[in-house]
Amino acid sequence: MTLSRRHLIAAAAACAAPALVRAQQPHHGHHSGQFERLNQPGRMDLPEIHAQQAVSDSPAPRAARAGVWRPRAPLPIPRTEMAWAAAYRNRVHLVGGYAEQRVDKPYHHAYDPVTDRWEELPQLPRGANHVGVATLGDHLYAFGGFIEQNRTPHDEAFRFDGARWxxxxxxxxxxxxxxxxxxxxxxxLIGGAIGSDWRRSIDWHIVYDPASDRYEKRQPLPTARDHIGIVVVGPSIHVIGGRVDSFHTNSSLHHSYDAQADRWVARTPMPTPRSGHGCVVYRGQVFVMGGEGTNRVFGQNEAWDPVADRWVSHAPMITPRHGMGAVVVGDEIIVAGGGPQMGGGVKSAINESFTLG
Structure with missing residues (x-):
């Protein structure tokens, strides 16, 4: 199913309306000095504009078990726009992103939730933001990314074996x-964005085969978009939310991909349209948290039950943000880094975890 741009904008605006209730500001006292501006060095506290832009109210019914968030050890360096994170050898891996007044940093940090410690690992051969990452077998893969601020992509790809790229x-x-x-x-590898002066979303869908070191085309994504959430549920890939060219046209679309039939199917949309969000499978359900919109940074934590085909809302994030890494390790969802306001002007070292208890 492909929606026209006009219908997509209208649907996103209608679905987003209930989410304009402001998020209550947390009183956990763990924000001090965990933020930094992209254009100015020096640690800072949570920016004041966060209170105006943060929203956490979901239109989805509340789950019977809300779950609990708690602060964890902060990142060594405030970062955002890593795009996503990956679980690799029982740790959270964050690759690339904005850091230290640059948008093309090659940083690679790993977090162990058992010891609550971060470690700096060998850096990417080429720094970038919005890098695509995934784990397959005993390797961590990194594909593409932008070398300017959310634009001008490169075509290089890398594989990490635990010691080197x-x-x-x-x-x-x-x-x-x-x-x-x-x-x-x-x-x-699904969706994404290309271009520099004229940046646009694309609908591509390719697969990388490590055995042959080659790419093959598959059925394109029904609606071109980037900054989307992606997970595997059983034999199918699920792609949720994202933006069409810009966060002004965020989507609530939810599609699943049948690899055997090479076919996409429209599924029940996400309650809160957003992009730059975290998306993970936790205890058999798809959890989506955080994200960005027009003058909005989301704290909503919504979950889709594949059996009941139903979305519900859980406890919202302590610190709403976007462009962060979200990964399940053990029985926790770890959400690290990200921007506490619209755009990439402020980075965070915030690290929080969620569990249903």
Whole structure:
């Protein structure tokens, strides 16, 4: 199912209306000095504009068990726009992003929730933001990304073996902000954005085969978009939300992909249209948290039950933000870094975890 731009904008605006209730400001006292501006060095506290833009009220019914968020050890360096994170060898891995007044940093940090510690690991051979990452077998993969602020992508790709990065075959086209996930013995790369002066979303869907070091085309995403959430549920890939060219046209779309039939199917839309959000599978359900919109930074934590085909809302994030890394390790959802306001002007070292208890 492909929606026209006019219908997409109208649907997003209608769905977003209930989410304009302001988020209550947390009183956990863990925000001090965990933020930094992109254009100015020096740590700072939570920016005042966060109170105006943060929203956490979901139109979805509340879950019977709300769950609990708690602060964890902050990132060593405030970061945002890593795009996504990946679980690799039981740790959270954050690759690339904005940091230290640059948008093309090659940083690579790993977080162990058991010890509550961060470690700096070998850096990417090429720094970028909005890098696509996925884990397959005993390797962590990184694809593309932007070398300017959310634009001007590159086509390089890399594989990490736990000790060092190695180059793999370049992408067929330079791209950033794509969604990546492993299914079977291949990595699927879906959606994303291209361009510099004229940035636009694309509907591409390719798969990378590590055995042959080659890419193959698959059925394109029904609606071109980037900054989307992606997970695997059983034999299917699910792609949720995202933006069409800009966060002014955020989407609530939810599609699943059947790899055997090479076919996309429209599923029940996400309650809160957004982009730059976290998306994970936790206890058999798809959880979506955070994200960005026009003058909005979301704290909504909504979950889709594949069996009941129903969305519900859980306890919202302590610190609403977007462009962060969200990963499940053990029995926790770890959400690290991200921007506490619209755009990439402020980075955070915030690290929080969620559990249903």
């Amino acid at each position: 190695a180059r793999i075959r370049r992408l067929p086209e330079a791209c950033g902000a794509m969604a990546c996930v492993a299914l079977g013995q291949r990595v699927h």
